[in-house]
Amino acid sequence: MNSSFIQPDDLLNSIDFDYVKIIDCRYNLEDKSKGLRLYKNSHIQKAIFFDLEEDVSGPTQQNGIGGRHPLPSKEKWEKTLSEHGIRNEDHIIIYDSGELAYAARCSWLFQFYGHKKVQILVGGFTSWKEKGFPVTDQMERTKVSTYQAEPRLEWIVTMDEVKEISNGEKEGILLDSRAEDRYKGIVEPMDRIPGHIKGAVNVPWMLAVKDGTLDEPDNLKKLFRDIPKNQQIVVYCGSGVTAIPNVYALASIGYNNVRLYPGSYSDWVSDYSNEVEKNES
Template sequence: MTDIISPEWLLHHLDDPDVIIIDCRFTLGQPEAGFKAYQQQHLPGAFHLDLEKDLSGPITDHGGRHPLPNPQKIAKTFENMGIDEQKHVIAYDDQQGAMAARLWWLLQYLGHSKVSILDGGWSKWIELGYPTTTIQPEAKPTTFTPHLHQELLAEMEEIRQKLHHPDTILVDSRDERRYRGEYEPMDPIAGHIPGARNYFWQEVLQKQGEWKKTSELEKHFQALPKDKEIIVYCGSGVTATPNFLALKQAGYKRVKLYAGSWSDWISYPDNPIAKGEENG
């Protein structure tokens, strides 16, 4: 299954009954904007899933700003959209793939590998002049049985145990200023997890917003040994998922997502915090 599919491919599969399209548009700080944009215009046949209402669980003392949803609850949501093991899910957004990658990772974690991201997302689709609609599709409910792949997920205790472990590399997916602790717009404490290296998630994309080719991604991550375990994180576990996908594209086999990410890490007062550069 190809993780990234072209707009041309999707254009020719809009009427395929085994393809289900999910609009994941969401704007941080403007929680209603994504669904409003979907109501105004979306890809033909697309359903909408909201980052905070659907693709995240309730916020508690720990778990970060976007905790993972309850597996049974999100499975029910998928069932109601007609997603089962036969369906190929195509996710898109207008946030450079971050929200779509969150859905991509969630489905992988739940054992559904037939999921791809639309290359270039909504912006590319519109640029190409491909069809859109305001009609919301009617779902044909089915059965979705989750089979959790725990090897894709890292929890806080595991991170704490593996700090500076020679076989594990932490990758911070936030921009350089947030990584270095110079600026923190989202969370109450600035900095990064000690030992983490910084690979800003948007660097896996071309300037036009499309995903870089495999050879480019291999070059981008060349300083990371492929025999090491790589654990990616960001602010809340969303924008780390493009890095997760890109590492997989580049041939890394042992990749995990710290789903709670920085916002979970700092919810434990005893966890150490680093600032400055550690990319050596």
């Protein structure tokens, strides 16, 4: 699940190849329609818009079970990609506004479902525009394809597996990727109850990112220096989106047993019997 990045200059030089497919996945958690508005106003040539909630997530369930952004089913993902004319052999390049989290979620999802050639645009759309590269407001017309997905289920864990680690029944590290104040339970703007999964440690995802890409390896090694490499690392956030930069960061510095809890904290607190800790000091 190693991340791969492409510089804007390299995308510009390869943009006209038929096998290059570009995904615009800009999004704003506070203004859910902003990404589509931005796309309609201007986007990179050939880009197809993927919405976090409509395309890069599955439907939410009653009482929050599965979390706020559950993974789309294999069938839904195949349907989405086929409708957009994406083929298994295509080279996928994904961008967001430059924060990395949304592009990383989309990139990880492509890889989770078996796609081989996936890259994230360094610096996102912001970097592309700063370089003065061409943009358009024209929608990309695509032909329907037949996409076949092969999920890598070993990349994810269920709530039950997280419970085993949290209760000390199974070895593993629970890594909370949210901001420190949410981890400590000082604030909680989105989910039912503030705090974190019992036993989890905190490394905010923003600390692993610099200039729209992962930070330098030496800095990442310092950031994760207290996380052992000889145990399974289960990474979570609020809903399985901003955890992905940490998943990629850990993999980039040699952590080989890293898995995502897709439902994350929003799934965890949907079960009232699950223990939540706070550390408000």
